[in-house]
Amino acid sequence: MVNETNQIIVSVVIPTRNRPQIVAKSVMTALTQTLESIEVIVIIDGPDQETVNGLSQIADPRLRVIELPKNVGPSGARNTGVREAKGTWIAFLDDDDEWLPEKLERQLEVANNSHYDFPVVASRFISHTHKGKFICPRRLPNLSEHLSEYLFARNSFFKGEGCIQTSTLFVKKELMQKMPLEEKFYRHEDWEWLLRVSAIEGVGIEFVPEPMSIWHSEMGIKRLSNIKDWQYSLDWIRHNRNLVTPKAYSGFIATIIAPSASFVGDWKAFFPLLGEAIRWGKLRPIDIYLYLTMWLFPQQLRQQVRSILAKKTT
Incomplete structure (x- = not known):
């Protein structure tokens, strides 16, 4: 889907550090979205010339690479990307995850039809593990369900029942500016942000019911969520x-x-x-x-x- 005015609708923010081959694959799944009126901002979290060189091989004017002078952590890198963003909407993508081609287009459609002033749009995702592929979450939140109970209070014996993964988040830049990620947390920062903003009037969680992202959760890749x-x-x-x-x-x-x-x-x-x-x-x-x-x-x-x-x- 092309925006005839060439205005940037969505800014994709990808934090990364010292993983040039992995992040390049992630970037390409963003640049090949059916929604073309986007920019992809890669925030390199500290000096990393190899990643800079690797991303310079991608010849797409929609890609912007920002190398930070020092390491600030994933939340700090994402907040930097939000400040640099030109789009109305922000979509986060981890450097070791991927998107299906219609992900942004489907989420923008849900967001535009939402009755919330500040919809936070997530989606189901495909979890790749060494035991196979699983679609998560298995259920979507109930209308009156407290978000913390959806995320943490299981009603079944196996994980994946209720969850929201960072690489599925699609949110207004205005909301991110009002409520940035808390930079003191190096883990669970996405949960903390979701719980904090869900209590604000005008904010609501929406879902694309189909899987729109691929999460490599246990494929030998070192990630903070596995610590x-x-x-x-x-x-x-x-x-x-x-x-x-x-x-x-x-x-x-x-x-x-x-x-x-x-x-x-x-x-x-x-x-x-x-x-x-x-x-x-x-x-x-x-x-x-x-x-x-x-x-x-x-x-x-x-x-x-x-x-x-x-x-x-x-």
């Missing part, structure tokens, strides 16, 4: 307790913190974390089941079972 640091996650949820419901608080401990602590074999955290969920949360029977499962069954076994069940339902 097993349960203490950081505990500090994060404590800091943001005012943004989540008690049910979501317990769910976060059971499904986000517990598997990280179990993965590193930190059994001394078993009872303190359970006590945290009881004291500040609203522990449901499924949360207790999930908590015990995360500790007692290895991650590899859980993934194998999930893969088998997913294949039976497709």
Whole structure:
């Protein structure tokens, strides 16, 4: 879809550092969108001449490359991209993810038809793991459902039920300017931003129901979301307790913190974390089941079972 006035409608913001081959693939999936009235802004998070040289081989005037003088982290890089953006809309893309060709066009259509002043448009995505491909999330949020409960309070035994992935986010630049990403967080910063803005009048979460993005979640690529640091996650949820419901608080401990602590074999955290969920949360029977499962069954076994069940339902 071409804009006859040549006005930039969407600014794509891609933070990256020291991954020239990976980011080049990501950039090309943005430049080959059916919505052509875009710019693609790559923010190189600190000196990285190899990535600069690699991206210089892409001959498309819609690509802008900005190399920061020092590392500021993913949120700082994204905020820089927003400040540099010329489009009305911002679409975030991680450097190791990809988009399907109609992603931006479909999201712009949903955004333009939204009754919210500031729609935050996400989409389903295809999760690539070493066990196969899965479409996530399995369900979309209910109209009256608190966003924190959609993200953290599972109603089923396997992950992927409710989630919003960064590379699917499509939002007005005006909203990002009013509420930028919090730069002090190096993980969970997208969740914190979503929870914070969802409480603002005029903001609402919308979804393209089809998968529009590809997330390489467990393909041997080092990414911050794969780091097993349960203490950081505990500090994060404590800091943001005012943004989540008690049910979501317990769910976060059971499904986000517990598997990280179990993965590193930190059994001394078993009872303190359970006590945290009881004291500040609203522990449901499924949360207790999930908590015990995360500790007692290895991650590899859980993934194998999930893969088998997913294949039976497709």
